[in-house]
Amino acid sequence: MSEGKKANTEFIRTMRKMFRNPSAILGFALLIFFIIVAIFAPLIAEPTFFDENGNPVVYYDENGKVIKPNPYQIPYNDKIPSQPDRPSPDHPFGTIEKRDIFYGVVWGTRTAFFIGLTVTIISTLVGILIGSISGYYGGWIDEVLMRITDVFMSIPFLLAAMVLTTILGNGIDKVMIAMTVFGWMGAARLIRANILQVKEEQYILASKALGIKDYFIIMRHVLPNTIFPVLIQASMRMGSLVITAAGLSYLGLGAPLGYADWGSMLNYTRNWILGASGSTFSYWYAVFYPGMAMVLFVLAWNLVGDALRDVFDPRLK
Amino acid sequence: MTTFIVRRLLLLPLIVLGVSLIIFSLFQILGPDKLLAAYVNPNVFDKLSQADLEVLKEKYGLTKPFAERYGIWLWNALKGDLGWSQVGKDDVLTAILSRFPYTLELALYALIPVVGVGIWLGVAAAVHRDKFLDQFIRIFAIVGWSFPDFVFGLLILMVFYSVLGWFPPGTLSQWAEEVVKSGSFHKITHLVSIDALLNGRLDVFWDALRHIIGPVITLSFLWWAYLLRITRSSMLEVLSKEYVRTARAKGVPEHDVIHKHAQRNAMIPVVTVAGNMVIGLLSGTVIIEVIFNRIGIGRLAADAAVQLDYATVLGTTLFYSIILVLGNLIIDILYAVFDPRVRLG
Numbered sequence: 055m056s057e058g059k060k061a062n063t064e065f066i067r068t069m070r071k072m073f074r075n076p077s078a079i080l081g082f083a084l085l086i087f088f089i090i091v092a093i094f095a096p097l098i099a100e101p102t103f104f105d106e107n108g109n110p111v112v113y114y115d116e117n118g119k120v121i122k123p124n125p126y127q128i129p130y131n132d133k134i135p136s137q138p139d140r141p142s143p144d145h146p147f148g149t150i151e152k153r154d155i156f157y158g159v160v161w162g163t164r165t166a167f168f169i170g171l172t173v174t175i176i177s178t179l180v181g182i183l184i185g186s187i188s189g190y191y192g193g194w195i196d197e198v199l200m201r202i203t204d205v206f207m208s209i210p211f212l213l214a215a216m217v218l219t220t221i222l223g224n225g226i227d228k229v230m231i232a233m234t235v236f237g238w239m240g241a242a243r244l245i246r247a248n249i250l251q252v253k254e255e256q257y258i259l260a261s262k263a264l265g266i267k268d269y270f271i272i273m274r275h276v277l278p279n280t281i282f283p284v285l286i287q288a289s290m291r292m293g294s295l296v297i298t299a300a301g302l303s304y305l306g307l308g309a310p311l312g313y314a315d316w317g318s319m320l321n322y323t324r325n326w327i328l329g330a331s332g333s334t335f336s337y338w339y340a341v342f343y344p345g346m347a348m349v350l351f352v353l354a355w356n357l358v359g360d361a362l363r364d365v366f367d368p369r370l371k
Numbered sequence: 372m373t374t375f376i377v378r379r380l381l382l383l384p385l386i387v388l389g390v391s392l393i394i395f396s397l398f399q400i401l402g403p404d405k406l407l408a409a410y411v412n413p414n415v416f417d418k419l420s421q422a423d424l425e426v427l428k429e430k431y432g433l434t435k436p437f438a439e440r441y442g443i444w445l446w447n448a449l450k451g452d453l454g455w456s457q458v459g460k461d462d463v464l465t466a467i468l469s470r471f472p473y474t475l476e477l478a479l480y481a482l483i484p485v486v487g488v489g490i491w492l493g494v495a496a497a498v499h500r501d502k503f504l505d506q507f508i509r510i511f512a513i514v515g516w517s518f519p520d521f522v523f524g525l526l527i528l529m530v531f532y533s534v535l536g537w538f539p540p541g542t543l544s545q546w547a548e549e550v551v552k553s554g555s556f557h558k559i560t561h562l563v564s565i566d567a568l569l570n571g572r573l574d575v576f577w578d579a580l581r582h583i584i585g586p587v588i589t590l591s592f593l594w595w596a597y598l599l600r601i602t603r604s605s606m607l608e609v610l611s612k613e614y615v616r617t618a619r620a621k622g623v624p625e626h627d628v629i630h631k632h633a634q635r636n637a638m639i640p641v642v643t644v645a646g647n648m649v650i651g652l653l654s655g656t657v658i659i660e661v662i663f664n665r666i667g668i669g670r671l672a673a674d675a676a677v678q679l680d681y682a683t684v685l686g687t688t689l690f691y692s693i694i695l696v697l698g699n700l701i702i703d704i705l706y707a708v709f710d711p712r713v714r715l716g
Binding site: 077201202204205206207208209210212213214216217218220221222293297300301304305306307317320323338341345348349350352353356357360 | 401513514516521525661676
């Protein structure tokens, strides 16, 4: 009973420490805002079909059931001109290429969370697996795994992701595979270094002496004591992953045309901004809204990552 | 130290070999049909019959087992023949080397404001810890760090090109390009702006500068943040050291305490970061070069990747990894030079 109470006050103290910092509050507030937008996307921007005249229509399949549009595809509306059009009451963020920017920004939030979380979680797990095997067993296993890590680290991340995405073909899933294949090394190195440190601690040596299985020692004793820095690193990587994914989409390698993705929405603007001269600044909203969504999203994760680091790992400050 | 350097240099070919193996095997996912497209003129490709395709696959050795094909590629690469770059319209090595100076020039120009301003701001933030200036600089840093390079680049392009008309995209204006290509323009360093100065062509120099300022602003805004954070935390650590207190106690002027006693010691980790940054700048210009429509290896790599020109992709990737590995080695050496306490071995 008293044990639980103690842990509880410890938790409260940590939280208090974290929320004394205004930038942490801002970070969490932004993150919560984005989570709300992602959850309520269907209410904020309702997916609809439009007919040739640009009026919303409902289609039925042969059984008379309503066909739901794919929400991640920004509705194509013939009433909207291809040329970017300034914000109006109907389209608060303006339109581009016959599509509503507001819709894309709202549903793009889901895409950003999906890409960021999936890649971070999978690549971190792969990194933890490789890092812990390498660090715990040492010897030639360590040598081989670390040299492989070195090789993967010798290819610039963006370039590697770019190459693999083109090989696999366009699409969000391909981008995620590419970023995972080349994104596990940081976590692997970090966990390995931590394990090397923990491995010599008395309690690990004691468990070994007691004859406990390696797998059990790693899972029960080593990982819980080394996992925090990895989690902090992962939360700080979320931002850069979303930037890279958007960069690939911007280069035309990621999300296909019309997908609700901030990067590929910026890709539309390329021709309008570089092509015509003089009037291009009048298209500011086409860059500004998706761009700001991206900046604030990344900012939120960076602030949260910073706050977590300051509280849980003061050494890294 | 010599053994350390030799050992690392011996590791270099192994890493380059590993990188080439990874990229080469990734391309095998495409299968022989798509790989063939890299060899054949795309206008003719669609008109070829299935039998023709088989003959061609045979001719380029695409039906051979993986190990054999990799062996052939490796053997040619060792002889300096990395294949033909469709994107670069030249052989791969020449295409890379002819574009490298442009990327290098951009990285060098970006380095000046990044290092100068980044370190200066970092020291200022540490000295005024938790005061308004510190808070302001830190917010500036974290916002800069959160900006995707292409978003910031697009904004710069809109403001400075579309609205103000100051900094156009591209590498050089048409007329300046003709001057550079003419026989009377001597290419000494291959860095356009420096060559222009050496040739006494101030107009060309100005033109090159106008084109490079936009990308430099973009790159530096993104990298300031990084350097600033490291400088700040390193300065804070050093400022709490005993010898700084001693210096203050014996009456050394505050300016000297900060800029002589503390800053010199605080610079050690900054060297590593600055080194990483040079590598990052050299390899991180892909998107910047695409946005600003500049010549460079980054854009070569991007174009090659989009068009599946795998000879060029392999070539540029290998080039980048050599830069990365050599760069890291140089950082480690510099680290030992700057901080005699560090022993390499």
